[in-house]
Amino acid sequence: MPSTDHSPAPGEPVLVLLTAGPGGAPTPRLADPAAPHLTVTDQGATRGDGLFETALAVADASGVFAMRKPGAHLGRLAASAAALLLPVPEAPVWEEAIAAGLAAYADANEVAEGDRLAVRLTVTRGPEVGPGEPPRPSAWVLLSPAARPDPAERRAGVRVLLLDRGLDSTVAERAPWLLTGAKTLSYAVNMAALRHARAHGADDVVFTSADGYLLEGPTSTLLISRRGADSARRLVTPLRQKGILAGTSQSVIFAAAQAEGWALGYGPLVPADLEGADGLWLVSSVRGVLPIRAVDGREVPVDQELTELLQGWLDADVDPGDHLTGDPVRDEH
Ligand SMILES: Cc1ncc(COP(=O)(O)O)c(C=O)c1O
Structure with missing residues (x-):
């Protein structure tokens, strides 16, 4: 007690x-x-x-x-x-x-x-x-x-800006003192990025590295769904080694998706990978699964059924297993 x-x-x-x-x-x-x-x-x-x-x-x-x-x-x-x-x-x-x-x-x-x-x-x-x-x-x-969760917000989705974080994608190995993969209290930059987005007509942010890779949101992980050449659904997220936080929500969703037979992939991803997706989401523990409906002002498809499926997987709270620690599967797209 x-x-x-x-x-x-x-x-x-x-x-x-x-x-x-x-x-x-x-x-x-x-x-x-x-x-x-x-x-x-x-x-x-x-x-x-x-x-x-x-x-x-x-x-x-x-x-x-x-x-x-x-x-x-x-x-x-x-x-x-x-x-x-x-x-x-x-x-x-x-x-x-x-x-x-x-x-x-x-x-x-x-x-x-x-x-x-x-x-x-x-x-x-x-x-x-x-x-x-x-x-x-x-x-x-x-x-x-x-x-x-607000069903209206989940249906409406969020408009994101791609914002340069100013660090290249090798920084995690080259400069570990920048603590890019740690959840430190130094979130002033993340909050400033969100304010910048809101001042420019968007709701949220996807950071990119200075050398052009997709990274993460200021408080969320990016997920992309698309169909491969074999038309099987594939769930993809940026490669953690590019200096992003290992998302616990992403790892639970990946474990559930894998159990359902989905193909999985960890980047590296670039902004062109956002084109032609069936769905893009920002995911995090408290806000859950939020569909992205526009990137830099350009509308992208929002699939409500897929959003509900991913949210259901997050709510099922399955054991994330080895999706937590590493990048067990690589995307061969
Ligand atoms: C930078 C960053 N990436 C990703 C996430 C999502 O992490 P989780 O799914 O574990 O909540 C967060 C959560 O706050 C975050 O701050």
Whole structure:
């Protein structure tokens, strides 16, 4: 049982702090999300030095919340931590904190089947410490009510701009300190790209590399469906080695598609690969599967049935297996 400084009110986000206890092992503690908890020297705030994960939890018919693909999110959190050389709590500590937060939210609220929570795990490098002192990372879980998917938004789709991220596609190997495949707190560039898109008549973004490859959205993974020469359906996504985040939603959708006999492919992909597709989507844990309806102002086909199929695969929450870690299949298009 976590210790409690706070009883959540109905509708309020639930905060679980992972505060270092005696001996240094972090223990979960329910705390007031509206109260201050970080110092002004926290390097998450001063340098964007830290990492996060955002997952979705959905309530079942008995009003019990379960977080989707916990192993995938905790695995990616550990990979981001390794890239940042950031000491983070072990998976069982996160699991305990998440379970405590989900239970606290359910206790404080009338929960209906299908209610959703965005579960955000964050670790920062913590306050500046003196030379020789051990680091004191700050870690917490914040659970916030999330809107149910909007069928109208899913039907309408999003207009995207292709925006140059300014880094070439070899950067992940050449300059690992740029942390391109890690989910770091430094998302100011991603948010600026979204604002740029909105100021120019679009809703979202697909980044391209300086040498012309398709990468990812600022908060999502790109999926493309098309038919091969044999007219079999193929689901394709950019090659992760080009410096993008390994999407957990993409990996679950790929595992389900493979079980249904679809051919799969990992890029490399270029903007010309967006032509002639049966469908293009941005996928992510909380927003789900969003069809793209225009690229740089040019309309592209939106296939509602395919969108529902992909969303159903994401909701089925199958084990992503080896689609999580690597690029097990290459596209031979
Ligand atoms: C840059 C980036 N790519 C892809 C994704 C999608 O990841 P997931 O499907 O694991 O939510 C995200 C999620 O926020 C992201 O920030």
